[in-house]
Amino acid sequence: MDAMTPTPLKEHQWLQRMVGAWEIETECVMAPGEPPVTTKSIEQVKPIGDLWVLGEGEGETPCNAHAVSRITLGFDPQKNRFVGTFIASLMPNLWLYDGTLDANGRVLTLDSEGPSFAGDGTLAKYQDIVEWVSDDHRIMKSQVLGADGTWNHFMTANYRRKK
Template identity: 40%
Template sequence: MNKFAIALTAVGLLAVTAGLRAQELPEFPKPQKEHEWLKQLAGEWDTTAEMKMEGQPAMTCKGSESARMLGGFWLVSEGKANPMGMQMESLMTLGYDAKSKKYVGTWADSMNEHMWKYEGTLDPTGKILTLETEGPNFFAGGKMTKFKDILEIKDKNHKALSSQIQMEDGTWVTFMTGTYTRKK
């Protein structure tokens, strides 16, 4: 390549770069009040859960949750527990989709291969978030069915969670309840 071609290429690159700098960046969305609501879930928590299976005595397990905000939009929560004497780890994400006007998220854990995809709403009091999802029915051989996780804010240091499954007759059965206490 001769010196003229190199100089012409350099001038062209400078012109393109200057033009790109002159353009304004697109405006990125800003967190909304629904995203702000998620911040109260962040922190370090001690957990206690009770699981009820039909015809079986209730089982209790203790665990922990570590939750943080990812930017201003997403809550990322990691949990650890020992249900039925087995080590379990979980990862939950929660955010808010301004277009659909719904809370959205995912749940995955080390005890099964299904990724649960949440969609839900906050009640008028601003204290109860109901997340709906679909997953394998462990009472019916893994047939896909509807579930609800209901998260209730008790105060800034306490929250509760209940998980429900829709039975074949359409009724909802609570199979797990849990309490969360913020670590000091």
Template identity: 40%
Template sequence: MSDNAQGQTDSGMPECMNVEELEQHRWLARFVGDWSFTARMQNPDGSEHVTQGSESVSMLGDIWFVADGQGEMPDGGSAKMRMTVGYDPARGKFVGSWIGTMMLLHWVYEGQLSEDGNSLHLVAEGPDFSGGNSTRMYRDTIEYVSDDFRRLRSAMQAEDGSWQEFNVAEYHRVK
């Protein structure tokens, strides 16, 4: 299909609707299935809080990774989370979002695969939880370890530009 002057394909469809599964989408598809996880969160006082939960990952069509999770909160309550990730060939980047019942924030991701192809680094701007109205950059890294094991590392960027990890979740495939 070739583009015409109006950004449409020969079929008359807008170029953004020319859906083609790419290698990046296949990378996301290997996480499809049901998972259990244990997350270790570093509290501001230096103590660690451990929670457990489950997640079901599916693909919306062949191009969108959709992960629906549920887990424990530090206060003993429960939470539900949803992560979406896809690949936008026009931008040359992975894109996605994260929402959870424990906060009113909608995290919007943009990211790249690592050079070795085993980690997806997704960055998003979010609030500086230390107070005030300022923001910080956050990074969630999905690490492919094996077909049945993966990790999610969450970090925030310090003022000096370094990344400070505050959460690590380890996922084991159950189906």
């Protein structure tokens, strides 16, 4: 790959599947033992050339606040890893993504680090796991690594392509 005229790799082409308009239904577990809270939002994913995608999201949060978000995703051939960022209007931190695609090309696991749910100023490890069900349906599950070393699921978002 020439640095001045890069050729898109299969990983870049994989990301282009996300391009389009999406309706999202999200279930969040706000506290252990409580029923999940369901919210609805939308996302418009645009290509940035052939190498990157930009997702622009907007909708309600489980706390009944309106939020706007942006996600960038690409593939870094030198690292052989998916990379990206996430920001949201209600969060003061920038989330940096570093991820891998499974051997079947269906599941992208994005690792990140951010403020712990404990609210004590410590950082925690997080994962956003994107799984393609079909070309018009993807699921993202979010989990946080607990102090005991186990992953704790707290959110599932179903993305369905707008017709």
